[in-house]
Amino acid sequence: MLSRPPSAKSRQRTVPAAPCVLVTGFEAFGDDPSGQGLNPSALAAQALHGQVIAGHPVVAAVLPCVFGRSVAVLKALLKQHQPSWVLCTGQAGGRAGISLERVAINLDDANLPDNAGCMVVNQPVVARGPAAYFSTLPLQAMLGALQRAGLPCELSSSAGHFVCNHVFYALMHQLRKSPVRGGFVHVPYLPQQAAGTGRPSMALQEITQGLHVALQAALDEPSLQTLS
Amino acid sequence: MLSRPPSAKSRQRTVPAAPCVLVTGFEAFGDDPSGQGLNPSALAAQALHGQVIAGHPVVAAVLPCVFGRSVAVLKALLKQHQPSWVLCTGQAGGRAGISLERVAINLDDANLPDNAGCMVVNQPVVARGPAAYFSTLPLQAMLGALQRAGLPCELSSSAGHFVCNHVFYALMHQLRKSPVRGGFVHVPYLPQQAAGTGRPSMALQEITQGLHVALQAALDEPSLQTLS
Amino acid sequence: MLSRPPSAKSRQRTVPAAPCVLVTGFEAFGDDPSGQGLNPSALAAQALHGQVIAGHPVVAAVLPCVFGRSVAVLKALLKQHQPSWVLCTGQAGGRAGISLERVAINLDDANLPDNAGCMVVNQPVVARGPAAYFSTLPLQAMLGALQRAGLPCELSSSAGHFVCNHVFYALMHQLRKSPVRGGFVHVPYLPQQAAGTGRPSMALQEITQGLHVALQAALDEPSLQTLS
Amino acid sequence: MLSRPPSAKSRQRTVPAAPCVLVTGFEAFGDDPSGQGLNPSALAAQALHGQVIAGHPVVAAVLPCVFGRSVAVLKALLKQHQPSWVLCTGQAGGRAGISLERVAINLDDANLPDNAGCMVVNQPVVARGPAAYFSTLPLQAMLGALQRAGLPCELSSSAGHFVCNHVFYALMHQLRKSPVRGGFVHVPYLPQQAAGTGRPSMALQEITQGLHVALQAALDEPSLQTLS
Numbered sequence: 001m002l003s004r005p006p007s008a009k010s011r012q013r014t015v016p017a018a019p020c021v022l023v024t025g026f027e028a029f030g031d032d033p034s035g036q037g038l039n040p041s042a043l044a045a046q047a048l049h050g051q052v053i054a055g056h057p058v059v060a061a062v063l064p065c066v067f068g069r070s071v072a073v074l075k076a077l078l079k080q081h082q083p084s085w086v087l088c089t090g091q092a093g094g095r096a097g098i099s100l101e102r103v104a105i106n107l108d109d110a111n112l113p114d115n116a117g118c119m120v121v122n123q124p125v126v127a128r129g130p131a132a133y134f135s136t137l138p139l140q141a142m143l144g145a146l147q148r149a150g151l152p153c154e155l156s157s158s159a160g161h162f163v164c165n166h167v168f169y170a171l172m173h174q175l176r177k178s179p180v181r182g183g184f185v186h187v188p189y190l191p192q193q194a195a196g197t198g199r200p201s202m203a204l205q206e207i208t209q210g211l212h213v214a215l216q217a218a219l220d221e222p223s224l225q226t227l228s
Numbered sequence: 229m230l231s232r233p234p235s236a237k238s239r240q241r242t243v244p245a246a247p248c249v250l251v252t253g254f255e256a257f258g259d260d261p262s263g264q265g266l267n268p269s270a271l272a273a274q275a276l277h278g279q280v281i282a283g284h285p286v287v288a289a290v291l292p293c294v295f296g297r298s299v300a301v302l303k304a305l306l307k308q309h310q311p312s313w314v315l316c317t318g319q320a321g322g323r324a325g326i327s328l329e330r331v332a333i334n335l336d337d338a339n340l341p342d343n344a345g346c347m348v349v350n351q352p353v354v355a356r357g358p359a360a361y362f363s364t365l366p367l368q369a370m371l372g373a374l375q376r377a378g379l380p381c382e383l384s385s386s387a388g389h390f391v392c393n394h395v396f397y398a399l400m401h402q403l404r405k406s407p408v409r410g411g412f413v414h415v416p417y418l419p420q421q422a423a424g425t426g427r428p429s430m431a432l433q434e435i436t437q438g439l440h441v442a443l444q445a446a447l448d449e450p451s452l453q454t455l456s
Numbered sequence: 457m458l459s460r461p462p463s464a465k466s467r468q469r470t471v472p473a474a475p476c477v478l479v480t481g482f483e484a485f486g487d488d489p490s491g492q493g494l495n496p497s498a499l500a501a502q503a504l505h506g507q508v509i510a511g512h513p514v515v516a517a518v519l520p521c522v523f524g525r526s527v528a529v530l531k532a533l534l535k536q537h538q539p540s541w542v543l544c545t546g547q548a549g550g551r552a553g554i555s556l557e558r559v560a561i562n563l564d565d566a567n568l569p570d571n572a573g574c575m576v577v578n579q580p581v582v583a584r585g586p587a588a589y590f591s592t593l594p595l596q597a598m599l600g601a602l603q604r605a606g607l608p609c610e611l612s613s614s615a616g617h618f619v620c621n622h623v624f625y626a627l628m629h630q631l632r633k634s635p636v637r638g639g640f641v642h643v644p645y646l647p648q649q650a651a652g653t654g655r656p657s658m659a660l661q662e663i664t665q666g667l668h669v670a671l672q673a674a675l676d677e678p679s680l681q682t683l684s
Numbered sequence: 685m686l687s688r689p690p691s692a693k694s695r696q697r698t699v700p701a702a703p704c705v706l707v708t709g710f711e712a713f714g715d716d717p718s719g720q721g722l723n724p725s726a727l728a729a730q731a732l733h734g735q736v737i738a739g740h741p742v743v744a745a746v747l748p749c750v751f752g753r754s755v756a757v758l759k760a761l762l763k764q765h766q767p768s769w770v771l772c773t774g775q776a777g778g779r780a781g782i783s784l785e786r787v788a789i790n791l792d793d794a795n796l797p798d799n800a801g802c803m804v805v806n807q808p809v810v811a812r813g814p815a816a817y818f819s820t821l822p823l824q825a826m827l828g829a830l831q832r833a834g835l836p837c838e839l840s841s842s843a844g845h846f847v848c849n850h851v852f853y854a855l856m857h858q859l860r861k862s863p864v865r866g867g868f869v870h871v872p873y874l875p876q877q878a879a880g881t882g883r884p885s886m887a888l889q890e891i892t893q894g895l896h897v898a899l900q901a902a903l904d905e906p907s908l909q910t911l912s
Contacts, residue, residue, distance in 0.1 A: 150420030192378030606876030648834030
């Protein structure tokens with residue numbers, strides 16, 4: 001977990017600071033083929049920590065790759081930082097570009113154990129929750145900005161059934177009656193993870209740039225501008 | 229085509245310079261999905277131009293993506309620069325890593341026109357030439373070095389049937405009785421080319437690093453050291 | 457549209473017939489690479505028409521590949537045949553096996569025109585409908601039966617955003633307060649469609665067998681047995 | 685190994701029989717993901733055994749999936765049956781169609797052990813043999829016939845580096861001064877092998893039909909007609 005962002009200091013001033021953007025990544029998990037304990041989502045989130053995008057300071061945090069506990073940590077972060085935007089990110093090995101997830105499904109159905117050794121199969125994320133939530137991020141604006149930046153990107157309609165979708169669904173459930181906007185983005189393997197697998201990869205610099213470009217586009221979206 | 233490398237000046241000294249390494253890339257062609265006239269092989273070759281690897285200066289050049297003419301330009305470069313090593317490179321859209329080509333086939337069989345509008349179908353590269361030549365680069369050493377550098381890479385057994393294989397075969401035919409070692413490497417799309425295609429890509433910095441690492445490994449290979 | 461199934465005659469007997477299983481396929485559309493006007497889903501549905509599975513006669517129908525009209529036809533079929541089970545099927549070019557769809561999304565977002573020339577982009581299937589519905593078919597039992605039959609199969613979490621998902625969502629919305637169970641299955645290209653594309657295919661006989669095996673497993677599922 | 689074909693009887697007649705077509709497949713090996721000991725190439729070859737194509741009886745045989753021994757068995761078959769055409773076939777898991785191999789490489793480089801437990805790495809098939817041989821089958825005519833039959837098919841420029849390429853190279857080396865024509869064809873997984881892998885498959889009936897169609901086209905090719 002990271003310490004408070006540089007912008008925290010500005011809260012002591014008379015002009016109230018803009019609310020922050022919370023960006024989360026995940027710790028490494030069993031799907032890291034390099035076995036080096038890498039997860040590009042955590043590295044990219046950390047690289048954005050403390051930056052200011054469209055006037056909003058970025059607060060980054062790394063979530064445990066564990067069903068249940070990841071959501072508890074996320075809820076604590078929401079409470080602590082009171083962000084006006086939330087972007088959760090995770091690693092999608094095998095995808096070639098930055099994937100803007102459209103929809104979170106109320107389904108945990110792992111095919112490998114989480115980092116606590118637990119393999120949740122065919123369970124709802126939230127009992128009696130609705131089947132799905134859509135992302136409330138302005139995905140079309142984010143996609144356009146990524147395309148203009150020449151970065152491989154796509155809309156995706158499935159965030160899978162592992163801890164990524166679990167956190168995405170729990171986030172959207174938590175925000176369901178809130179004006180705070182949130183969503184989830186998957187990023188490819190790093191080159192050093194993909195080496196030897198024949199699978200696509202993206203350099204950390206481009207992943208970080210991609211998240212920055214997408215956040216900039218989201219926060220600049222006039223119709224969705226939050227009041228500060 | 230690039231001007232003479234910086235090392236040319238050193239030839240005025242009394243100690244003769246080590247022979248150069250010739251690295252070629254290709255100009256953009258119809259397989260560039262970005263339509264921006266990009267070819268990562270040319271950009272990476274140019275980035276290596278003038279560097280000194282294991283004591284050998286790199287001379288880079290860009291070949292036309294044209295059957296026949298590409299080989300004429302290559303032969304002129306061989307004559308002009310008298311390299312002791314030759315690495316030809318090209319773009320292989322859809323591959324995820326740096327591909328060390330094992331074998332050049334005596335077959336031109338294009339499925340798109342070259343940059344002169346010619347689509348050569350089912351013809352030999354060299355009439356009455358042998359069916360194939362193996363690369364004479366130390367591919368296992370190069371592959372190992374790329375793996376240690378954490379770069380996606382692979383051995384490949386087909387350089388296709390377009391101008392890449394055409395140049396590769398012609399190079400090996402030209403070198404068949406020579407101590408000069410040569411071969412071919414394919415590189416992936418750049419991110420800005422792959423954007424919107426769903427296909428893998430690699431950042432230019434990593435492609436360039438990969439060619440450097442592979443050349444370093446080749447030139448360091450003791451059993452293959454050329455006499456200068 | 458097909459005529460009534462052979463079992464209709466049995467309704468004249470004193471013992472009431474079991475309610476039917478409605479199986480729909482789609483007419484050919486722009487994604488048929490063979491240009492021969494093929495759609496394996498329609499052919500397989502028609503091959504099942506009139507068969508009796510676990511005591512239930514199969515009624516097959518072919519839906520138009522048109523946003524809106526496809527749903528109107530489906531609703532008329534539901535009203536006419538009063539099925540106790542509904543299996544809608546469609547073609548998913550590029551998939552290698554029979555795909556049991558888990559979830560229908562409230563999103564139409566076509567990237568090619570439907571058969572009426574209309575390309576619906578980024579619209580809900582049902583205005584103010586929930587984000588998604590889960591299939592109410594016993595997918596795990598169906599998957600197990602397909603695996604035991606040695607047929608390539610998988611669970612899928614995205615039915616896309618074209619007319620297939622449109623019909624799937626509309627079906628589940630229609631059945632949301634009904635005891636009738638329903639869902640959607642995607643099938644691969646036929647060999648003659650895949651020829652020349654490099655994409656996977658499945659013979660019609662196996663597709664038809666797969667739908668039969670999956671329906672048999674669904675209708676045999678004791679906990680879900682419908683009352684006849 | 686199979687017994688003599690039905691056509692053997694005709695050799696007792698005064699009119700000499702046409703020379704046979706030798707078709708080989710491979711026994712199952714470690715790449716069979718079903719673990720059921722299947723290899724579609726052997727099953728398809730056996731299904732063709734005894735058929736007469738363009739006047740030539742088919743003799744089928746199954747080769748061991750063992751470096752060295754496979755070639756010894758092939759040579760014995762060539763000596764025993766004196767075929768005028770030889771089609772060796774093997775399984776290429778992951779390919780979606782019937783692959784007509786263009787070129788055999790003088791390279792054994794296995795990444796799994798053969799059925800004798802031996803994993804040959806980076807060795808020539810024939811010491812001091814040429815780098816490669818082209819197939820001498822009329823591949824364009826065969827490809828056209830497969831396309832007209834609506835069967836997924838492709839030309840391939842790499843038969844890999846396992847026992848398939850080993851046999852292919854050894855065959856072409858054996859035939860290099862002979863009028864007998866030969867080549868190699870790879871076939872996809874069977875559906876029951878691909879189940880659970882997400883990889884493409886082809887029904888045995890279509891694989892067998894494909895080999896028949898391709899052989900028919902080869903034997904009908906006027907310019908290549910053998911004298912009987």
